[in-house]
Amino acid sequence: MSTVTDTTTAATSLLRFATAGSVDDGKSTLVGRLLHDSKSVLADQLEAVEHASRSRGAGAPDLALLTDGLRAEREQGITIDVAYRYFATPRRRFILADTPGHVQYTRNMVTGASTAQAAVVLVDARNGVVEQTRRHAAVAALLRVPHVVLAVNKMDLAGYAEPVFAAIAEEFTAYASGLGVPEVTAIPVSALAGDNVVAPSAHMDWYGGPTVLEYLETVPVVTDPTADPARFPVQYTIRPQTAEHPDYRGYAGQIASGVLRVGEPVTVLPSGRTSTIAAIDALGQSVDVAWAPQSVTVRLADDLDVSRGDLIAPTAGAPQVTRDVEATVCHLADQPLLPGARVLLKHTTRTVRALVKDIPSRLTLDDLSQHPAPGRLEANDIGRVTLRTAEPLALDPYAGSRHTGSFLLIDPGDGTTLTAGMAGEAFAAGPGEPSGDEGWDF
Amino acid sequence: MSAAGSPFALPHLEVLESEAVHVFREVAGEFERPVLLFSGGKDSIVMLHLALKAFAPAPLPFALLHVDTGHNFPEVLAYRDRTVAGHGLRLHVASVQEAIDTGRVRERPDGTRNPLQTVPLLDAITRHRFDAVFGGGRRDEEKARAKERVFSLRDEFGGWDPRRQRPELWQLYNGRHAPGEHVRVFPLSNFTELDVWQYIAREKIELPAIYFAHRREVFARGGMWLAPGAWGGPRDGEDTQIRTVRYRTVGDMSCTGAVDSHAATIEEVITEITASRLTERGATRADDRLSEAAMEDRKREGYF
Numbered sequence: 001m002s003t004v005t006d007t008t009t010a011a012t013s014l015l016r017f018a019t020a021g022s023v024d025d026g027k028s029t030l031v032g033r034l035l036h037d038s039k040s041v042l043a044d045q046l047e048a049v050e051h052a053s054r055s056r057g058a059g060a061p062d063l064a065l066l067t068d069g070l071r072a073e074r075e076q077g078i079t080i081d082v083a084y085r086y087f088a089t090p091r092r093r094f095i096l097a098d099t100p101g102h103v104q105y106t107r108n109m110v111t112g113a114s115t116a117q118a119a120v121v122l123v124d125a126r127n128g129v130v131e132q133t134r135r136h137a138a139v140a141a142l143l144r145v146p147h148v149v150l151a152v153n154k155m156d157l158a159g160y161a162e163p164v165f166a167a168i169a170e171e172f173t174a175y176a177s178g179l180g181v182p183e184v185t186a187i188p189v190s191a192l193a194g195d196n197v198v199a200p201s202a203h204m205d206w207y208g209g210p211t212v213l214e215y216l217e218t219v220p221v222v223t224d225p226t227a228d229p230a231r232f233p234v235q236y237t238i239r240p241q242t243a244e245h246p247d248y249r250g251y252a253g254q255i256a257s258g259v260l261r262v263g264e265p266v267t268v269l270p271s272g273r274t275s276t277i278a279a280i281d282a283l284g285q286s287v288d289v290a291w292a293p294q295s296v297t298v299r300l301a302d303d304l305d306v307s308r309g310d311l312i313a314p315t316a317g318a319p320q321v322t323r324d325v326e327a328t329v330c331h332l333a334d335q336p337l338l339p340g341a342r343v344l345l346k347h348t349t350r351t352v353r354a355l356v357k358d359i360p361s362r363l364t365l366d367d368l369s370q371h372p373a374p375g376r377l378e379a380n381d382i383g384r385v386t387l388r389t390a391e392p393l394a395l396d397p398y399a400g401s402r403h404t405g406s407f408l409l410i411d412p413g414d415g416t417t418l419t420a421g422m423a424g425e426a427f428a429a430g431p432g433e434p435s436g437d438e439g440w441d442f
Numbered sequence: 443m444s445a446a447g448s449p450f451a452l453p454h455l456e457v458l459e460s461e462a463v464h465v466f467r468e469v470a471g472e473f474e475r476p477v478l479l480f481s482g483g484k485d486s487i488v489m490l491h492l493a494l495k496a497f498a499p500a501p502l503p504f505a506l507l508h509v510d511t512g513h514n515f516p517e518v519l520a521y522r523d524r525t526v527a528g529h530g531l532r533l534h535v536a537s538v539q540e541a542i543d544t545g546r547v548r549e550r551p552d553g554t555r556n557p558l559q560t561v562p563l564l565d566a567i568t569r570h571r572f573d574a575v576f577g578g579g580r581r582d583e584e585k586a587r588a589k590e591r592v593f594s595l596r597d598e599f600g601g602w603d604p605r606r607q608r609p610e611l612w613q614l615y616n617g618r619h620a621p622g623e624h625v626r627v628f629p630l631s632n633f634t635e636l637d638v639w640q641y642i643a644r645e646k647i648e649l650p651a652i653y654f655a656h657r658r659e660v661f662a663r664g665g666m667w668l669a670p671g672a673w674g675g676p677r678d679g680e681d682t683q684i685r686t687v688r689y690r691t692v693g694d695m696s697c698t699g700a701v702d703s704h705a706a707t708i709e710e711v712i713t714e715i716t717a718s719r720l721t722e723r724g725a726t727r728a729d730d731r732l733s734e735a736a737m738e739d740r741k742r743e744g745y746f
Contacts, residue, residue, distance in 0.1 A: 014454035044720050081604065083588040084581045086634045093454050095632055107609055114611040222448040235467040240500035248499060254464040254613075283463060283495045291450055295460035295467075295496070308471045332609045346614055349471065406612045415595075415618030417608045 012088075015221050018097040018112035018145070020136040021122030026153045030122060030191035030212075031085065031098055037198035038213060040087035082108045091217045106365065106380040109136065110330045110420055113143040114406070117221055120149045120212065121172075125158040125188070128168045134175060135365040141179035142328065142382065142422065144402060147219050148176060148184045151212060156190040160203040187212055225291040229317035230258030231396070231404045233348035234310045238297055250281060250297035251306055256348065256403035258314075259291040260298065265315040268306050269394040274315055275302040292403075309350035311394040311404070319404070321392040325354070327421040328363075328398075329385045329409070331377040337385075337409070337419055338376050345389055345421075347407040353390040354409070360384045377419070385421070397424030455641050459492065462629040464613060465592060466496040469574045469627050470503050472617045476574035476627075477534070477567075480506040482518035483692035484649055485578030485630060487525075488638055491647050492629060493576075494529065505532035507575070509563050511555040511694040512539035513673035518692055521650040536566035553674045554697045564600040567624055574617065574625050582634040592631050598622035635690075636715060643708045655688045655706045666699025690715070 021027035035041050085096040097112030099105070113119060119140045123133050140148050150172045158164045169186035176184045187196055188207055195201035198213045210218070238250040260280060267274050280290050281297040290296045298312060306312070313319060325345070331337050337356060345354040362374035362383040377383045398405030409419035452460075469476050478493060480486045493502055508522060526533045538555050541547045541562045550558070567575060581588045591607055593615040608616055617625050630638070642649065660667035660683065661676040668675050670682055673696045687700035688711070705714040 012454050013451060014457050081589050081607065082609075083585075084632070085588060086582040086632075088634075088636070093634075093637075111609045111611050115613075222451045224448075225450050235464070236471045236497075238497060238500045242499075242501075245499050252467050252496070254460055281498075283459065284498060293457060293460050294452070295463040344618075346616065348614075349468070402612065406614065408611065408614045408616060410616055410618060414620065415616065417610075417616045420609070420611045 012091075012093055013221055014093050014095065015118065015216060015219065016095045016097070016116050017118040017120060017216060018099055018109070018116035019120045019122070020099055020109050020112075020139070021153075022124075022130065022132040025122045025124045025127075026191045027122050030120075030151065030153065030189070030197065031096065033191045033194060033197045034096075034213060035085065035087055037194060038087055038089055082112050089213070089217055094216065106135065106139065106382070107330055107332045107420075109139050110143060110332075113139055113145050114402070114420070116143075116145050118147040118149060118216065118219055119145045120151055122151045122153050123168060123172070125152050125154045125164055125168065129171045129175065131366045133172065134368070137172065137176045137181065138179055138363075138365050138368060141176065141181045142330075144398065146182060148181050149212065149215060150176075150184060150186040151191075152186060152188045153191050155188045155195060155201075155204065156193050160188075160190075160195075160201075162204070162206040165207075185209070185215055187215065225257065225259050228257040228292075228401065229319075230260050230314050231256040231319075231401065232260060232298060232312040233350070233404070234306055234308055234312060235349050236308060237306070248299075249303070250299050251310075251312065252295075252297045253312075253349070254295045255290060255292040257292045257401050259289060260296070262288045266300070266312050267315045267318045268300075268304055269311045269313060269318060270321045270392040271305070271310070272321075273302075273304050275300040275304055277301075309348075311348065311350075313394070319394045319396050321394050323389045323392050325387040325389060325393065325395060325407075325421075325423060326425065327385055327387070327407070327423045329377070329383060329419045329421045331379055331381045331383070331419050333411070333416050333418045334379050335411075335416070335418075336376040336378050342412065343418060344410040344412050345387065345393075345407055346410060347393050347395060348404060350391075350393065351410070352393065353412070355388045356385060356409075357388050358386045360386065385419075395423045398422035399424050455637065455644060458633055458637060459495075459641070461613075461632065462489075462492045463496040465615070465627060465629040466493050466576075468615055469576070469617065470497070473574040473625070475570065475572050476504040476576065477507045477570065477572045478502075478504060478576040479578065480508050480522065480533070481578075481692065482508070482514075482522040482525075482650055483578070484638055484642065484653060485580065487647060487649060488633075488641060489576060489578050489629060490525070491645060502529070502531060504576075505534055507534045507536060507563075507566060507570075507572075509536045509559045509566075510538060511559060512537065512542075513555055513671065513695040515650070515652055515669070515689075515692065515695060517650045517652050534566060534570065536562040538562055541565070554694065555673075556694045556697050559694075560600070567600065572624060573619065574627055576627050576629060578630055579628045580630050580633050580635070580638070581628075590628060590631065592628055593617055594626040594628070595619055596624050596626055600624075602626075636712070639708065639712050639715060643712060650692065652689045652692065654711065655686055655703045657684055658687050658700065659683070660685050660687060660700055667701070668699055669695055671695050 019027055083098045085098055087094050099109045099112035121136045152165050152168050165188040173184045188204055189196040191197055195203055196211045200211055232253050232255055234251045234253050236252040238252050240248050262277050262280055264277050266277055277298055278301040279299040280287050282290050339356055339359055341356040343354050345352050361370045361372050362381055363370055396404040405423045407421040408417055411418055538558050542549055547558045547561045579587055581590055589604055591610045619625055660669055661680045667687055670676055676682055688703040689700050705711040
């Protein structure tokens with residue numbers, strides 16, 4: 001397990017990040033530049049892009065073709081869906097959620113941001129912070145992406161001028177911290193010319209910070225799991241009932257947060273029964289301690305009734321169980337979400353029936369104003385929702401855990417994923433009022 | 443703080459492993475009749491390894507399905523049968539040859555059987571009422587695959603509609619489906635080719651010998667080294683020669699090319715692909731070169 005030292009892998013960490021940017025602000029070029037300049041584009045891929053560019057009559061290879069993979073996307077020259085890209089440097093491996101910038105695809109940025117440890121928000125230096133930039137910052141704050149990078153792009157078209165960059169960086173940072181974004185790093189770049197993407201710029205001596213890639217290579221990804229209470233959603237009961245293992249009964253799952261230790265008193269929710277951890281099997285090795293995000297199998301000292309959907313937590317720090325859920329949600333489906341809707345709610349490994357009791361408000365991302373009693377949520381809408389579930393859930397606030405605070409609403413009829421939910425009161429926990437906004441409750 | 447310095451840092455392979463195991467257990471917990479596609483290629487071998495770890499010490503709670511093109515490398519079939527016997531697994535075989543013999547599909551003029559796998563695969567899914575089908579697809583393989591979900595709903599015709607994909611957030615996978623529909627599941631979605639090889643090295647997983655450099659009779663066609671065989675090569679005017687080669691992917695003999703290589707160990711293979719300027723499919727798969735959207739088009743028809 002963690003004690004294994006392996007020269008090929010030990011030093012490499014994994015960063016998941018998402019990109020966001022408006023149409024035409026150069027996001028595809030930035031992504032293409034990151035892949036190309038980090039030498040992650042191989043000869044046959046580049047050849048395919050050059051061939052496709054030529055057959056369209058383009059003079060130079062269009063790096064956006066590296067990322068727009070579907071027929072409809074290439075035909076229309078737009079990105080319509082999240083794509084995942086992979087690249088590596090000697091310091092780190094990266095999973096990039098490449099999200100479309102178009103207004104109507106807010107749900108796709110929400111999708112990409114849900115697993116991201118960092119978000120790169122692009123703005124055009126000539127336009128500065130625009131509505132779409134605020135929308136991206138709000139989504140990053142809502143999804144609690146720990147690190148936000150502001151890439152001020154097209155600096156070549158703004159004379160590489162420091163005051164242009166400084167004004168945009170200041171405006172964005174003030175806005176984002178008002179939303180509760182814990183950390184913003186601003187970087188002046190030209191994706192087209194390659195300034196400060198992978199290599200430092202020769203045109204901006206006044207900038208002393210990291211390039212985009214340097215930032216991504218060094219931003220911390222490991223948090224201290226001992227700071228969070230342990231949460232272990234049970235996925236599957238392993239009972240071999242073989243001659244070799246006649247009495248083995250293990251609860252398989254992935255540790256959602258915190259640390260599990262052998263000998264620790266635990267409570268199984270929602271039943272509330274207690275026991276202690278007798279053993280932890282970490283994919284083939286018996287260990288005394290394991291932590292998020294390891295997949296393990298836990299055995300308890302007592303023979304309790306535990307099954308898929310239950311949550312094992314330390315008795316000292318177990319969450320409350322509730323049938324009344326308040327949440328901020330992003331509606332994903334084309335059919336609207338209405339009060340009174342009967343839905344399924346999937347939370348960790350548990351799926352329960354739920355009723356949409358009320359939709360008290362809808363957020364307008366453009367100016368972050370809230371509209372009371374909207375009556376419904378349409379696709380890409382973000383709003384507050386109250387739900388009542390048929391069975392109790394061990395739900396944490398999303399602010400405390402992205403794993404045990406998140407849920408999906410699903411249409412019980414056709415299985416459509418309707419809504420992404422984040423439990424708890426509000427997403428902006430920053431001190432003070434966001435600039436110029438009254439009645440803020442998200 | 444550097445990640446590697448923290449006592450709680452997990453190597454990236456362990457993160458990917460935990461994630462894949464999570465996917466296997468989700469499917470076992472939510473579906474009635476899952477099946478694991480097993481070709482004897484490195485990705486399906488890694489999938490099987492992860493699945494065995496996910497449910498140990500219990501036996502695998504699902505069977506394997508091999509879509510047999512009839513043009514397999516003998517070393518790979520031998521590996522498949524050895525693995526199935528060694529772990530006491532259940533194996534279903536969907537045969538392209540049988541589908542040709544019974545008139546379900548027609549042999550193509552170019553002799554390639556890769557696209558012909560779709561019909562026997564869908565027939566087997568229908569016959570056995572499989573509701574979840576694990577595939578070894580990775581998003582780094584191809585542009586259309588970069589858009590693939592971990593849980594990918596397929597309609598009653600097995601088709602993939604990229605515009606109707608469900609958004610997939612956090613690690614909450616929605617596997618609900620109507621009768622007749624099924625879900626393709628890709629536990630290795632976030633692995634790259636290099637990750638797969640590093641994981642094989644870390645776990646000391648045995649592979650079919652053709653993945654390592656060996657002397658083999660080959661002939662050139664379409665810029666690739668193909669192995670002669672009953673599948674129909676070489677044709678007149680195609681001369682065979684003995685070369686030292688290995689395979690980066692394993693599939694149908696008629697469209698899977700060998701690469702010149704002296705990499706005889708896992709470590710040498712890792713060194714080689716780290717330095718390679720070609721993707722594995724660009725180097726060795728003829729069928730992906732058919733058109734700009736070859737993979738997307740085949741996936742729409744129900745290909746894995």
